[in-house]
Amino acid sequence: MITLSQRREVGEFRKRYRWMALFVVLVFGGIIGRIAQVQLFQRDRWSGIAQENITKTLELPATRGIIRDVEGRVVASNRPSYDVYATPRLLRADDLDRIASLMGLDEEQSEALRKRIAELPASRRSQQIELFDDIERDQLAALDTHLAELPGLDIVTVPLRDYPYSALGGHLIGYLNEVNEEDLSSASDPDAYRPGDRIGRNGLEKRYESLLRGSRGFRRVVVDARGRALEGDRPSSLDVQMLQKPVPGHDLQLTLDMRLMEAFDQAFRPHPSGAAVVVDIHTGAIRALYSKPVYDPNEMSSGLSTARYAALTNDPFRPLIDKTIYETYFPGSTFKVVTALAALEDGVVDPMQRVECLGFLKIGRQKFRCSKRHEWVDLYDAIVQSCNVYFWELAEEVGIERINRFARALGFAERTGIGVNSEAKGFLATREWYERHYGAFRIGYTLNTAIGQGNTRVTVLQIAMAYAAIANGGTLYVPQVLQNVKAPDGSLSETFQPRIIRDVGISPEHLEMVRRALVDVVHEEGGTAYRARNEDGVRVGGKTGTAQVVSRRGRAEESTSAWYLDRSHGWFAGFAPAEDAQVAFAVLVEHGGSGGASAAPIATWVMQQYLGEPPPEATE
Amino acid sequence: MTIGRTIRDEFDWPLFISVSTIALFGVLNLYSATDGGTTSDAYVQQLYWLLLGFGVAGLTVAVDYRHFERYGWLIYGACILALILVFVLGRSVRGSTRWIALGGFSLQPSELMKIGLIIALAKYLHHDTKMGGRTLADLIIPGLILALPMGLVLLQPDLGTAMMLAFIFASIMLLTELKLRSLVTLIVTFIVAAPITWFYLLKDYQKERITAFWHRLGGQQADLLDSGWHAHQSLVAIGSGGLSGKGFTQGTQTRFRFLPDQHTDFPFPVWAEEHGFLGALLLIGLYVFVVLWSLRIASQAKDRFGAVVAVGVGAMLFWQTVINLGMVSGLLPVVGMTLPLFSYGGSSLLSTMLGLGLLMNVSMRRFSH
Numbered sequence: 003m004i005t006l007s008q009r010r011e012v013g014e015f016r017k018r019y020r021w022m023a024l025f026v027v028l029v030f031g032g033i034i035g036r037i038a039q040v041q042l043f044q045r046d047r048w049s050g051i052a053q054e055n056i057t058k059t060l061e062l063p064a065t066r067g068i069i070r071d072v073e074g075r076v077v078a079s080n081r082p083s084y085d086v087y088a089t090p091r092l093l094r095a096d097d098l099d100r101i102a103s104l105m106g107l108d109e110e111q112s113e114a115l116r117k118r119i120a121e122l123p124a125s126r127r128s129q130q131i132e133l134f135d136d137i138e139r140d141q142l143a144a145l146d147t148h149l150a151e152l153p154g155l156d157i158v159t160v161p162l163r164d165y166p167y168s169a170l171g172g173h174l175i176g177y178l179n180e181v182n183e184e185d186l187s188s189a190s191d192p193d194a195y196r197p198g199d200r201i202g203r204n205g206l207e208k209r210y211e212s213l214l215r216g217s218r219g220f221r222r223v224v225v226d227a228r229g230r231a232l233e234g235d236r237p238s239s240l241d242v243q244m245l246q247k248p249v250p251g252h253d254l255q256l257t258l259d260m261r262l263m264e265a266f267d268q269a270f271r272p273h274p275s276g277a278a279v280v281v282d283i284h285t286g287a288i289r290a291l292y293s294k295p296v297y298d299p300n301e302m303s304s305g306l307s308t309a310r311y312a313a314l315t316n317d318p319f320r321p322l323i324d325k326t327i328y329e330t331y332f333p334g335s336t337f338k339v340v341t342a343l344a345a346l347e348d349g350v351v352d353p354m355q356r357v358e359c360l361g362f363l364k365i366g367r368q369k370f371r372c373s374k375r376h377e378w379v380d381l382y383d384a385i386v387q388s389c390n391v392y393f394w395e396l397a398e399e400v401g402i403e404r405i406n407r408f409a410r411a412l413g414f415a416e417r418t419g420i421g422v423n424s425e426a427k428g429f430l431a432t433r434e435w436y437e438r439h440y441g442a443f444r445i446g447y448t449l450n451t452a453i454g455q456g457n458t459r460v461t462v463l464q465i466a467m468a469y470a471a472i473a474n475g476g477t478l479y480v481p482q483v484l485q486n487v488k489a490p491d492g493s494l495s496e497t498f499q500p501r502i503i504r505d506v507g508i509s510p511e512h513l514e515m516v517r518r519a520l521v522d523v524v525h526e527e528g529g530t531a532y533r534a535r536n537e538d539g540v541r542v543g544g545k546t547g548t549a550q551v552v553s554r555r556g557r558a559e560e561s562t563s564a565w566y567l568d569r570s571h572g573w574f575a576g577f578a579p580a581e582d583a584q585v586a587f588a589v590l591v592e593h594g595g596s597g598g599a600s601a602a603p604i605a606t607w608v609m610q611q612y613l614g615e616p617p618p619e620a621t622e
Numbered sequence: 623m624t625i626g627r628t629i630r631d632e633f634d635w636p637l638f639i640s641v642s643t644i645a646l647f648g649v650l651n652l653y654s655a656t657d658g659g660t661t662s663d664a665y666v667q668q669l670y671w672l673l674l675g676f677g678v679a680g681l682t683v684a685v686d687y688r689h690f691e692r693y694g695w696l697i698y699g700a701c702i703l704a705l706i707l708v709f710v711l712g713r714s715v716r717g718s719t720r721w722i723a724l725g726g727f728s729l730q731p732s733e734l735m736k737i738g739l740i741i742a743l744a745k746y747l748h749h750d751t752k753m754g755g756r757t758l759a760d761l762i763i764p765g766l767i768l769a770l771p772m773g774l775v776l777l778q779p780d781l782g783t784a785m786m787l788a789f790i791f792a793s794i795m796l797l798t799e800l801k802l803r804s805l806v807t808l809i810v811t812f813i814v815a816a817p818i819t820w821f822y823l824l825k826d827y828q829k830e831r832i833t834a835f836w837h838r839l840g841g842q843q844a845d846l847l848d849s850g851w852h853a854h855q856s857l858v859a860i861g862s863g864g865l866s867g868k869g870f871t872q873g874t875q876t877r878f879r880f881l882p883d884q885h886t887d888f889p890f891p892v893w894a895e896e897h898g899f900l901g902a903l904l905l906i907g908l909y910v911f912v913v914l915w916s917l918r919i920a921s922q923a924k925d926r927f928g929a930v931v932a933v934g935v936g937a938m939l940f941w942q943t944v945i946n947l948g949m950v951s952g953l954l955p956v957v958g959m960t961l962p963l964f965s966y967g968g969s970s971l972l973s974t975m976l977g978l979g980l981l982m983n984v985s986m987r988r989f990s991h
Contacts, residue, residue, distance in 0.1 A: 015797050015929050019921045022796075022933075023914055029944055030910045034903065036951045040861045041899040048861025055858065056878045226878040237874045 053242055057222040058089070058229065061196075063160050064216030067251030069175065069206060071260040072289070072485060078175055078207070078299075080161035083136040086145065090119050091127040092154030092229035100152065104144040105134065132198050136162060136304065153229040162303075163200070163207075169298040170263050173324035174291050174422060174483060176205020177299035200303070206483070207299075209422045210254060213487060219248035250490040257287035257485045265611040266292040269604040275592040277325035278604070279466035280612075283577060283586050285500040286470070286479025288420070289612075290587075291463070295321040318567060319592070327418075327425045330459035331590060334547030334597065335388045335530075336575045337409075337454030339472065339516050342381060342393075344408040345400045346512040353381040353515065359391035368446060370394055385519035386529045388546060390453050397452035398445065405451055406430050411506040412468040413478050414460055419503070420481045428464055431457035455550060462588045465575045469544075470586035471506050472513055472520075473577035478503040520544055521580040524606065531574060534602035540614045542606050543583070544576020546597035549590075569593035572600035578609040585613075634985040637915055641963065641978055644908050645672055648889065648964035654871045655881075655892045664966055671968045675975030682979025686987060690980070691927045694745030698767070701738030704731035705774040712778075720778050730969035732783040735771045737976050739787055740934030742767050743794050748927040755801040758808075764795060781828065782958045786941060793937030794930055828957075835955035852888070855880045856950045859891035860902075867898030889964050890950050905964075906947070913940045919985040928984040935977040938962075 040048065069078035088101075098119060102112035115133065122131070137145070145157060163178050178200040189195050194215070202208040202215075222244045223231045259280075266278050273294070280290040297314055306314070314321050323329050345351040361375035376389040384392035397405070409415065415430040431451065436443045450456030463481060471478045480501040487496040520543035523529040530546040549571040572594030577583040587605055594600025649672065653665040690697065704722070708731055711722045720730050746764055768791040775784040800808075820829070834850040859875035868874065873895035875881050881888045894902040916936030923929040939962050946961040948954035960967055962974045 015926070015933075016921055018797050019917050022793075023917050026910065026913050026917070026940060029940075030906060030913075033944065033947045033951065033953070034906055036953055037860065037894065037902050037906070037947075038899060040857060040951060041863055041894065041902065042865060044861050045864045048858050049864065051858045052862035052874055052880075055855075055880050056874045224878075227880045237868070237872060237877065240874070 053240055056224055056226070056237065056240065057242065058225045058231070060156065060158070060221045060223065062219035062221055062246075062248045063158075064218050064248040065161050065250040066163065066216065067210075067214040067253045067490075069214075069254045069256065071256050071258045072287075073259065073261070074255070075260050076166055077171065077256065077258070077260060079164050079166070081164040083160045083162035084142045085132055085158045085160050086134040086137060087130045087156045087158055088119075088133050089128065089130050089154045089156075089229055090122055093119065094154075097152055097154060100148070101133070101145075101155065104148060105137070105141050106144075130156065135160075163299075165299045165303075167260055167263070168300060169296045170260065170267055171258065171291065172205075172296040172299045172302075173293050173326075174205050174258070175299055176207035176209075176423075177203055177297075177302035178207055179203050179303060179305065203302070205423055206254065206256075210252075210484075210487075213252040214254065216251035216490070217249045219246040221245050252490065252495060253488040255485045255488065256483055257282070257285075257289065258291065258483060259289045259612075262290045262608065262612050263292055265608045266290055266604070267294070269608050270294050270591075273591050273594055273600065275319040275325070276590050276594065276601075277329075277462045277592075278587065278589045278608075279326050279463050280585050280587045280608075281466050281470050281479075281481060283470040283474040283583055286467070286481050286502075287485070287500070288481050288483045289585060291326050291483065293323075293325040295319050297321050324423055325590070325592070326462045327420060327423060328461075330426045330428050330461055331571055331573075332456075332549035333454035333458055333460045333465060334549035334571070334573050335390075335454055336465055336469075336545045336547035336573045336588070336597075337458060337460075338385060338388065338393055338452070339520070339545055340409050340412060340414075340468070341396060341400060341405050341452040342385060342516055342519075343472075343508055343512060344404040345381075345396050346515065347408065347508055348400070348404055350399045350404070351381065351396055356380045357384075357392045357395050359389050361391075363391045363394045363449075365394075365445060365449070370446075370449060382515075382519045382522075385516065385545065386522045386526055388523075388530045393452045394449045397448045400448075400452070402431075402433055402448045402451055405448070406432060408506075408508070409458075411478075411504070411508070412471055413503065414458075414464055414468065418461075418463055418467055418481050419501075420463065420483065422483060425463075426459075426461050428461055429457060429459040454547060462590050465573070466586055466588035469575045469577055469588065472516060473543075473583040473586050475510055476506045476508050476513060478506055517543055517577075517583075520576055524576075524602070525580070530598040531602035531606070534574075534598065534606045536606050536610045536614070539610045540578055540606075541580035542576055542578040542609050543580045544574050544587075544602065544605060546602055547573030547575070548596050549573060551593070566593055569595055572597040572602075574598070574601035574605045576605065578613055585609075632986040632989070634919075634982050637912065637919075637978070637982060637985060640908050640911050640915070644905070644912070644963045645675075647893070647905060647908075650870070651889050651893050651896075651964065652966050654873065654896060655876055655889060657871050657877070667968075668966055668971075671971050674968075675971050678972060679975045679979030679982065682976060683982045683986065685983075687928060687931065687980060687983040688925075690741055690931075690983075691745055691748060694741050698738045698742035701731065701735045702771060702774070704729075705735060705771060707731070708774075708778065720780055730967075732771075732775045732778065732780055733969040733973040734976070735775065735783070736786060736790060736938055737973055737980070739768065739771060739790060740794070740931055740938070740977070740980075743791065744927045744930035744934065747794070747798065747930050748925065755799045756804065757801055758804045761795070761800075761804070764791070776823075779825075780958075781824075782945075785945075785957070786938065786959075789941040790934055790937050793941070794934050797930065797933055831957070832955045835952075852881075853949075853952055853956050856888055856891045857952050859888075859895040860951060863895040863898045863902075865899050867894070867896045867901055870896055872896060886960060886965050886967055887946070887956075887958055888950055889966070890947060890961055893964075909939070909943045912936075913943070916981055919981055919988070922988045923984050924988050928988070931980050932984045935981045938977055939974070 066080055068076060071077050098116050102115060107115065149155060149157065165175060181195045181197065181199045181201045185201050186195055195201065202211040207214065222242060225231050262280060270276055276294050278290060278292040281288050346353065356378045358378050359372055359376035361372050363370045372390040373388065376387055376391065379387065379389045379392050383389065409430050415428050417425045417427050433443050436447050447456055451458055467478060467481055480503055482498055484498050486494055486498065489495040521541065523545055524531045524535045524542050526532065531544060551568060551570055572591040574597050575588040577586040589601040589605045591600040591604065649665050649668050652668050656662050656664045708720065708722055720732060722729055722731065743764060746767060752760060768787060772784050772787045775787065855875060859873065859881055862875065873892055875895055876892045881891055893905060913936050916932050920929045920932035920936065923932055942959060942962045945954060945959045949956050949959060960970045
């Protein structure tokens with residue numbers, strides 16, 4: 003059957019076979035090369051993805067450290083918040099409607115949810131995103147019962163910050179809110195924060211963020227392509243850490259006494275705004291740092307609406323400002339002790355020498371008014387009755403330089419170093435400053451400085467620290483709010499010792515002399531705070547003051563409250579108990595008028611609550 | 623000469639053993655791929671198909687291949703008829719009509735068409751006594767032999783099989799000598815046809831696959847949905863297998879269902895994940911052997927028909943294997959293409975075994991006169 007020509011043509015084909023074989027070998031060689039590249043050289047990368055594929059990492063948030071007051075009362079802790087997370091890749095088309103109905107969302111909210119999921123880039127669809135945070139109990143119950151049917155969904159219990167005392171001490175304690183781009187990029191440990199985490203924003207929460215935070219852990223579960231967890235079916239090739247326990251943050255114990263803070267809150271009820279500080283005179287430990295009004299850290303932590311934020315910002319009593327350390331005031335007559343000490347210490351004055359107060363002092367054509375006609379007063383009477391004329395006469399002798407020198411020694415015009423939040427420095431005007439700003443120096447400036455007006459600016463905390471130095475015999479301490487730090491296992495990791503700024507360099511006799519006068523301010527008839535004394539109660543020494551307010555008249559916010567906002571601030575600063583001082587205090591009632599009538603009663607009442615015998619019903 | 627003597631003396635053991643090994647690996651792999659799933663008995667079905675395939679191949683071997691030459695047009699015509707019947711009786715799966723029900727199981731005529739095309743081309747070239755280089759005019763009749771089934775397959779539409787028919791055709795025609803001018807004309811035509819195909823013939827999902835493939839080849843972050851997702855997960859499976867693999871039934875990509883169509887289009891990643899580079903090398907080596915062996919059989923064939931059939935079957939195995947491996951390893955866009963002998967699927971296995979029976983036939987009768 004086979005012809006010769008056909009036979010030859012088969013031979014003609016034969017030329018091609020070698021080329022074809024070569025082609026086959028080259029193509030398969032290329033494929034083997036590719037497989038080798040993928041399996042041998044890129045193995046780690048693909049193995050990593052394979053492991054990621056079948057594991058779902060659940061974050062285990064760290065429990066933030068608890069903050070307690072000096073008596074161990076909880077000031078900041080955590081409560082469970084139920085947050086809902088979703089892995090968009092695992093959500094089926096109708097799952098979102100299901101979630102929306104279980105959550106009880108309205109049309110607008112569920113539309114927003116759908117839009118948010120739809121707009122995610124493909125690269126993010128395998129990562130969990132937070133859908134809702136801190137859901138209600140009934141929402142939790144509804145979702146929880148249907149969780150098995152929604153494999154893309156997870157409910158994560160996250161500890162949420164809780165401040166049991168609400169607003170009390172809010173500035174000092176601070177609050178948390180969500181990290182922003184800047185926090186994420188500036189964190190020293192790049193793994194420390196993830197979008198959605200919360201970070202200390204103010205106060206102690208911010209200052210001790212790194213101690214309080216702790217570090218997150220995780221738990222991995224094996225899942226299939228639909229995201230269903232497969233319990234007990236761990237593949238042999240999976241060699242990743244499946245569990246890392248979170249490390250809780252450190253606990254802080256404060257020097258603050260929340261009972262004292264509550265007492266101030268009660269005493270301040272008649273007044274819309276003010277501030278008070280109480281400090282242990284032997285250590286500088288702050289017992290109270292009270293500012294009114296104040297925001298509620300619970301509210302700040304759960305996210306403020308724009309309207310709420312605007313309300314806080316526009317409130318004429320400025321709840322966002324910490325009036326103990328960030329705001330400065332004229333010290334008023336509380337400053338007279340500085341002038342008195344300067345005069346005594348440099349021997350400028352004989353304390354027994356009397357000066358006649360006619361109710362005013364005329365210098366040139368200027369007439370300076372005193373609160374009343376005090377008749378003949380010596381230094382002691384002048385402090386007790388707060389006679390301006392005496393101090394004006396004294397100021398002429400002492401001079402502005404000496405007053406400033408002793409003021410600086412007592413800590414004015416420098417930051418106290420409390421170390422939390424922004425602290426104002428205050429201001430003492432010098433002769434040079436007056437020359438630079440007013441052209442020439444005039445004696446009137448010295449007179450104003452001597453009685454705490456003029457251009458002297460102090461913080462409430464500075465006044466308290468200075469009075470603590472007077473009360474303790476001349477040692478100026480750094481105010482401290484932290485007593486100790488405890489590690490998660492309960493062991494003490496740091497205890498804070500008293501820190502001394504300086505010995506103010508004033509002789510004990512002169513300090514004693516001033517202290518005696520301060521006690522009589524309260525306890526001698528005619529003393530400016532006599533009506534605020536605790537009869538048969540805790541004896542208190544202190545100085546009243548009335549600080550003029552820079553007029554707000556003519557401002558845009560002029561309203562019915564303007565008359566009030568023009569009233570002077572009332573001061574009362576001192577120490578207690580009178581004969582064996584433990585604490586020093588400074589109380590400022592904004593727009594309270596005279597210090598003797600507004601601030602002194604608050605101070606003496608609070609000191610009675612704090613240091614006095616417990617009321618009879620409490621002992622039963 | 624009796625069949626008995628032929629089997630004893632001329633039986634092509636290397637071909638039989640290599641093909642059987644691939645098929646056996648395929649069954650094992652199928653067992654692993656479907657283990658624990660809803661189709662966990664697929665490997666049993668595949669075993670039945672395999673037995674049927676070997677039976678069909680045995681029958682094919684028993685008949686001297688010159689009888690296939692004699693009835694070449696009849697076989698071709700029957701395949702064409704089956705393709706037409708698809709449109710009458712066919713059932714639709716995922717938007718394309720490829721199957722006809724035949725008793726208890728369904729048959730894919732387009733798979734059989736590959737064999738029909740090889741036989742028809744072999745018969746045509748067997749009787750074509752033309753000497754020297756061919757011109758375009760000489761390609762008209764073989765071109766028509768291709769065009770008729772290819773057009774029918776494209777109508778289903780089944781782009782993968784249509785492409786395979788074209789590749790088989792091109793491989794066979796490359797055996798013959800073509801004049802340089804004709805070759806250049808063909809290449810120019812192809813370049814012109816490419817954009818027309820892109821804009822008028824390809825469906826959106828097909829275009830998407832190719833675009834995604836280009837992006838991936840360019841190193842861009844692939845869209846991890848649909849075809850990009852498939853190709854990506856396939857690479858994850860292969861790559862995570864490493865040198866020696868995760869072990870039989872231990873592939874995580876397989877077990878946790880990250881591989882799409884893991885028993886049909888993506889059985890190789892399952893294999894590579896569980897048996898590693900060494901396993902992959904062994905399997906690919908077997909395919910290389912079978913293809914080269916088919917060229918050897920062609921070169922020893924005693925006539926043109928046998929040579930063309932051997933090259934045609936070799937080309938069919940070669941292109942299908944290369945396209946499937948290229949697709950799962952990210953070298954080619956994801957097109958529906960099974961891995962011969964290895965993938966799950968009756969029709970594909972049957973046509974492959976039919977082809978291999980023909981190959982064995984040619985091999986065993988290379989010395990007979």
